[in-house]
Amino acid sequence: MVRPGGRSARVQESVHAAVRELVAEVGREALTVPLVAARAGVTPSTIYRRWGDLHELLSDVAVERLRPETPPEDHGELTADLTAWAEQFLDEMSSPPGRAYLRDALLGSPDGGNAGQCSAYAAEQIDVMLARAVAREEPAPDVEAVLDRVVAPIMYRILFRPHGTDAHYARGLVASLLRAPA
Structure with a gap:
C-alpha cells in the first residue's frame, strides 16, 4: 500500500x-x-x-491534471448550472492540452482504471449540481442520465468527430436532457 x-x-x-x-x-x-x-x-x-513505464506515468499525471480544482459554479438553477458546466467541460476537454491529457489517461491505463477515475471526477461535479437543484426543489435527473446524455456524447465527439462540437452543441445536449420525460 x-x-x-x-x-x-x-x-x-x-x-x-x-x-x-x-x-x-x-x-x-x-x-x-x-x-x-x-x-x-x-x-x-x-x-x-x-x-x-512512461505511458503509465503520463497517464497518472493526466488524471491528476483532469481533476477539477473547484466545485462547479452555482448559477441559481439547474439549467444554468448544467449548461455552464457542460460548455466549460467541452471547452477544456477539446482543447489541445485537454485532448493530450485524455489520450495519455486512456493510453497508460489499459485496465480502464484511469478512465474510471476521470468519469468519477465528472460524476462528482454533476452530483454537486444535482444536489443543489434538489435543495432548491427543482426537478433533477440522476447522475447517470447526465453522464449518458451530456458527458458521453461530448466525449465521443471530442475523440471521434470533433467538428461542430462547440458551446451550441453542449447547450443542446443539456436542453434535450432536461426536456426529456424522467
Missing part, C-alpha cells in the same frame, strides 16, 4: 512536476524516464517501480 503522505507523496509531486515542466520545455515526444527522473531528483528505478 502507498502511504498517503510522507516520502511517497513528495516523490509523486516531484515526478509530476518534472513531467509538467519538461513537457513545457522540450515537448511530450522528447520525454524519457531517465530525463524525468533526473529532473525530479529520483532514480529511474523509482519511476519504473511506481509507474511501470
Whole structure:
C-alpha cells in the first residue's frame, strides 16, 4: 500500500512536476524516464517501480491534471448550472492540452482504471449540481442520465468527430436532457 503522505507523496509531486515542466520545455515526444527522473531528483528505478513505464506515468499525471480544482459554479438553477458546466467541460476537454491529457489517461491505463477515475471526477461535479437543484426543489435527473446524455456524447465527439462540437452543441445536449420525460 502507498502511504498517503510522507516520502511517497513528495516523490509523486516531484515526478509530476518534472513531467509538467519538461513537457513545457522540450515537448511530450522528447520525454524519457531517465530525463524525468533526473529532473525530479529520483532514480529511474523509482519511476519504473511506481509507474511501470512512461505511458503509465503520463497517464497518472493526466488524471491528476483532469481533476477539477473547484466545485462547479452555482448559477441559481439547474439549467444554468448544467449548461455552464457542460460548455466549460467541452471547452477544456477539446482543447489541445485537454485532448493530450485524455489520450495519455486512456493510453497508460489499459485496465480502464484511469478512465474510471476521470468519469468519477465528472460524476462528482454533476452530483454537486444535482444536489443543489434538489435543495432548491427543482426537478433533477440522476447522475447517470447526465453522464449518458451530456458527458458521453461530448466525449465521443471530442475523440471521434470533433467538428461542430462547440458551446451550441453542449447547450443542446443539456436542453434535450432536461426536456426529456424522467
